[in-house]
Amino acid sequence: MPPSPASKRQKTTSSSSSSPEPPYELLYWPGIPGRGEHIRLCFEATRTPYTDVVNASKSNMPQLTSLISDTNIGDATNPPPLAPPVLRHGKLLVSQTPNILLYLAPQLGLAGPEDDGTAIYHVNQLALTALDGLSNEAHDTHHPVATGAYYEEQKAEAKKKAEDYVAKRLPKFLGYFERVLQSGASKGGEYLYAGVLTYADLVLWQCLDGVMFAFPKALGKMREGGEYGKVFGLHERVKGRKEIEEYLGSERRMKYSRGIYRHYPELDAE
Amino acid sequence: MPPSPASKRQKTTSSSSSSPEPPYELLYWPGIPGRGEHIRLCFEATRTPYTDVVNASKSNMPQLTSLISDTNIGDATNPPPLAPPVLRHGKLLVSQTPNILLYLAPQLGLAGPEDDGTAIYHVNQLALTALDGLSNEAHDTHHPVATGAYYEEQKAEAKKKAEDYVAKRLPKFLGYFERVLQSGASKGGEYLYAGVLTYADLVLWQCLDGVMFAFPKALGKMREGGEYGKVFGLHERVKGRKEIEEYLGSERRMKYSRGIYRHYPELDAE
Structure with a gap:
């Protein structure tokens, strides 16, 4: 098909x-x-x-x-x-x-239940929040000073920024989405909103996948800690959908390299 | 009324x-x-x-x-x-x-012409871009390392970030909006989209007002330079609307202090 x-x-x-x-x-x-x-x-x-x-x-x-x-x-x-x-x-x-x-x-068909005229504003809120904290801020960990300059020119600042990101910001955002998945509005916590797959889930999935690539040690600890079980559960659930699984196995899915999500071991948790 | x-x-x-x-x-x-x-x-x-x-x-x-x-x-x-x-x-x-x-x-009534089902996406694009470059990035000039820490703890990094912001980012975003106002889609360049006031104009106005407060010398030079005449023209036009003028003269309009837009002379242009 x-x-x-x-x-x-x-x-x-x-x-x-x-x-x-x-x-x-x-x-x-x-x-x-x-x-x-x-x-x-x-x-x-x-x-x-x-x-x-x-x-x-x-x-x-x-x-x-x-x-x-x-x-x-x-x-x-x-x-x-x-x-x-x-x-x-x-x-x-x-x-x-x-x-x-x-x-x-x-x-x-990714905007939530059609009979609910306000679903799109809830879904958009969740997508914007994931992009803020887990994409834009993740990018800024390796480019805290100047977007147009090389990482190598801002390594010292990046180290400080990444420490704050791992210690404060990641827990803040993962904790937020854990609460969203506990919310009655999620209708059971399988997906972020109304019990159905929306683009907010796909955005969060990609953001999580990216930060797991960039900060494997930090995210590994957070996963083991169990505090964000619903968030990591959602990551597995989205990844296991057959359309996504097939896509991830295809050549259309490209590898992370020097884009938003970068793995610099010196920026990851100790 | x-x-x-x-x-x-x-x-x-x-x-x-x-x-x-x-x-x-x-x-x-x-x-x-x-x-x-x-x-x-x-x-x-x-x-x-x-x-x-x-x-x-x-x-x-x-x-x-x-x-x-x-x-x-x-x-x-x-x-x-x-x-x-x-x-x-x-x-x-x-x-x-x-x-x-x-x-x-x-x-x-701030979403553009009603007969145009796509107006909201153009207006939203412009509002998001103004918020990215002239609000979020402006904030990061005084908090480049840690949002939760004091400016005084990141002054050295803030100095570098602000230099890049004034030299590279502000001209990029002001130049962008100057082109938007030259676009046929603006219908004459009085407002950003379709010749009518939309929330994108109000967002851009507030963002410009904020960066003019934070970086008065840098923005003063850019204004004198004449390169962004349409952008500064829009700022005046919005400010001159009677509802806005009245609001700005009221006690409901609060003063900038230690929020997104902060005036630290050491971060402004020389």
């Missing part, structure tokens, strides 16, 4: 040409999961065809670079994006990771 | 008891503008009655602290919030600044 990796990246709706819906096209840096991974996971978890434009062919890179060029002033309907990921859906261009997720989720 | 400051803070729909709509209640730290200011500005710009719960009476503080307590597990429909601001609207609790704005904007 799922398209092959190649077809998934290079083709989109060609096999369903009867559909008037434009294809979903993700524009992101090639070769790394990065922030684009949150978008990919929504497509993969729902087996929605999409094109990962620059990974499909590096020759498509100018499509991305022209969009984020500091001379791009957008067009008659779309403001320019500042940075990738960018989603192209027909004539619509949308950027900012949580915003792309917000746009896609209702279309992909 | 606008309610008095006192009634605005302490009462909400009591004067319109025929309306079945629950009151809008903002829960945020008292005495500082902070992230709550983005929410206040939406209410003020549209003369929408709201209660600023903890500013109305410090005795209401437990309403906020119990919500963000690390023992709060939410309720049957609302996950717990991690941090303020929190919006209470009847039984609904929503947190995360951009999420509260997203919820309020269609109700307050």
Whole structure:
């Protein structure tokens, strides 16, 4: 049923040409999961065809670079994006990771129960919080001073930042999501909201996976400690869904390297 | 027409008891503008009655602290919030600044043209980008290492971070919004999107106002340079709207102090 990796990246709706819906096209840096991974996971978890434009062919890179060029002033309907990921859906261009997720989720069935008009605000709250604490702050541990400079130029500051992150911030955010999973609003704690898979679960899963890669010792201790059992349970539950399992075993899932999540042993727990 | 400051803070729909709509209640730290200011500005710009719960009476503080307590597990429909601001609207609790704005904007007429189903995603993109670069990063200039520690404990790192922020990041974000205002999608460049006031304009205004307070020399030079004429023009335009002008002259507008935006002369441009 799922398209092959190649077809998934290079083709989109060609096999369903009867559909008037434009294809979903993700524009992101090639070769790394990065922030684009949150978008990919929504497509993969729902087996929605999409094109990962620059990974499909590096020759498509100018499509991305022209969009984020500091001379791009957008067009008659779309403001320019500042940075990738960018989603192209027909004539619509949308950027900012949580915003792309917000746009896609209702279309992909990842926005919570449809009969609840407020679900999207709860799901969005949870996704934004995971991105704040477990993606943006995780990134800042290796780039606390200057995003545009090398890690090697800010190692001393990174060491301090990472110590605070592991000691204070990670427990704060993991503890928060543990409480969310204890909440009546989670309807049982299998997923973050209303007992069903939403994009907030996929965001949290990716964020946890990233910090487990970056800080394996610290996260290993937290896992063993048992204090965040529901959070790590959710990580296993999402990973075990057959669409996700298949995706993770495919070549479409890229390896962490020097992106948001970086493993520097000197920044991990002692 | 606008309610008095006192009634605005302490009462909400009591004067319109025929309306079945629950009151809008903002829960945020008292005495500082902070992230709550983005929410206040939406209410003020549209003369929408709201209660600023903890500013109305410090005795209401437990309403906020119990919500963000690390023992709060939410309720049957609302996950717990991690941090303020929190919006209470009847039984609904929503947190995360951009999420509260997203919820309020269609109700307050600040989400762009109604006939355009995609406007909210453009407006949300612009608001998220302003918050990223001109609020979160501005905060990090004085707290680059540890959010929970004092500025005085991280002054050396803050000096480096602020230098990078003023030299690289501020021009990047101001340049971005200058291009947004040149975009055809802005419909003339008076406001960020579609020629009408949206919450993205209010967010950008507050962010600019904050960085102008924190870095008066740096922003003064950028203003004189003329490169960001449309951005500073938008700042003046929003400030000159009669609802905003009146709000800024009222006691409801609080002074910056030791919140997100802090003026440390040693962090400003030389």
